[in-house]
Amino acid sequence: MIVPRGLLALVPAALLLPAAQATPLVYREESATATAAAPTTTVIHDWAAGWATGFPVHSSCNATLRTQLQQGLDEAITMAAHARDHLLRWGEDSPFVQKYFGKNSTAEAIGWYERIVAADKTGIWFRCDDPDQNCATQAGYGGHWRGSNATKETVICPLSFSTRRFLNSMCNLGYTVAGSPLNTFWATDLIHRFLHLPPIAEDVVGHAAEGYNDVLEVAKTSPTESVRDIHALQYFAADVYAYDIAAPGVGCTGEAAEEEEQTATSTTTATPSATSAAAKVRREPDTHSSSRNKYNVRS
Numbered sequence: 562m563i564v565p566r567g568l569l570a571l572v573p574a575a576l577l578l579p580a581a582q583a584t585p586l587v588y589r590e591e592s593a594t595a596t597a598a599a600p601t602t603t604v605i606h607d608w609a610a611g612w613a614t615g616f617p618v619h620s621s622c623n624a625t626l627r628t629q630l631q632q633g634l635d636e637a638i639t640m641a642a643h644a645r646d647h648l649l650r651w652g653e654d655s656p657f658v659q660k661y662f663g664k665n666s667t668a669e670a671i672g673w674y675e676r677i678v679a680a681d682k683t684g685i686w687f688r689c690d691d692p693d694q695n696c697a698t699q700a701g702y703g704g705h706w707r708g709s710n711a712t713k714e715t716v717i718c719p720l721s722f723s724t725r726r727f728l729n730s731m732c733n734l735g736y737t738v739a740g741s742p743l744n745t746f747w748a749t750d751l752i753h754r755f756l757h758l759p760p761i762a763e764d765v766v767g768h769a770a771e772g773y774n775d776v777l778e779v780a781k782t783s784p785t786e787s788v789r790d791i792h793a794l795q796y797f798a799a800d801v802y803a804y805d806i807a808a809p810g811v812g813c814t815g816e817a818a819e820e821e822e823q824t825a826t827s828t829t830t831a832t833p834s835a836t837s838a839a840a841k842v843r844r845e846p847d848t849h850s851s852s853r854n855k856y857n858v859r860s
């Protein structure tokens with residue numbers, strides 16, 4: 562129906578509505594005289610509409626890559642959920658809590674783990690192509706946050722698929738929490754990647770410590786930073802998962818690698834400039850190079 566603009570006001574409203582919308586009007590007229598007619602329009606406030614709790618895997622991941630990445634994502638959520646639960650059960654009575662987060666409120670750390678588990682993930686993508694050509698050009702990249710190119714997107718490079726371990730090997734194959742790279746497991750690596758995404762970390766979580774020994778030091782001197790430090794959140798999650806779940810009552814904390822101090826240098830390239838100190842910390846390039854440096858805790 563073509564109606565000149567000026568005449569629109571003269572056309573009965575029902576005629577302008579698509580059939581599906583016009584129908585209730587008719588129905589209401591007919592049922593007006595009927596007794597006990599069901600309400601024709603029930604307005605339901607679906608407060609949770611559109612709540613995406615899982616991390617979306619992009620169509621660039623083929624069937625096999627998707628299977629592997631999805632298991633990694635699931636395990637990362639399992640690990641974050643356990644870290645949250647350990648904090649809820651034990652609070653500051655836990656030696657792990659004191660060790661990684663010092664003496665202060667546990668609520669913030671609980672909140673970051675819970676945001677990983679249940680925050681809305683709409684708009685986030687984990688992708689397997691290489692839109693910024695970092696996988697192709699940067700040796701040792703296991704993946705990277707797309708930064709200013711796409712703040713909600715993370716690229717996972719082929720290297721991750723051939724090197725990251727699943728949690729069923731936790732505490733096996735020589736792994737120790739203190740002595741092995743944080744990106745040994747899909748779960749710990751992906752927790753790191755989650756915490757660079759603004760929809761998860763709300764521009765608050767960042768890097769305050771560099772490596773295992775430094776994390777323990779910051780917990781003693783500046784616990785308010787520990788609860789929003791990516792490495793502290795990763796180490797705590799790995800340590801309590803190992804001790805509570807993988808090897809109950811035993812764990813595999815181990816000891817920090819001696820060369821940690823010397824080798825924990827950045828192997829990453831520049832990313833978008835940041836203004837505030839906090840943003841600088843957060844935006845620190847996190848391209849997750851991995852196997853090149855055995856103790857590359859930043860990666």
Ligand SMILES: *[C@@H]1O[C@H](CO)[C@@H](O)[C@H](O)[C@H]1NC(C)=O
Binds near residue numbers: 623624625626
């Ligand atoms: C998916 O991509 C990987 C890496 O390119 C490739 O090795 C694998 O064969 C592909 N799988 C399918 C089902 O196409």
Ligand SMILES: *[C@@H]1O[C@H](CO)[C@@H](O)[C@H](O)[C@H]1NC(C)=O
Binds near residue numbers: 664784
């Ligand atoms: C805990 O954090 C609060 C808020 O930053 C701070 O004022 C307080 O001194 C901290 N407590 C300890 C024991 O560090």
Ligand SMILES: *[C@@H]1O[C@H](CO)[C@@H](O)[C@H](O)[C@H]1NC(C)=O
Binds near residue numbers: 832
């Ligand atoms: C963003 O895209 C540009 C152009 O493709 C690329 O040079 C740059 O490395 C990308 N940034 C990141 C963080 O990958």
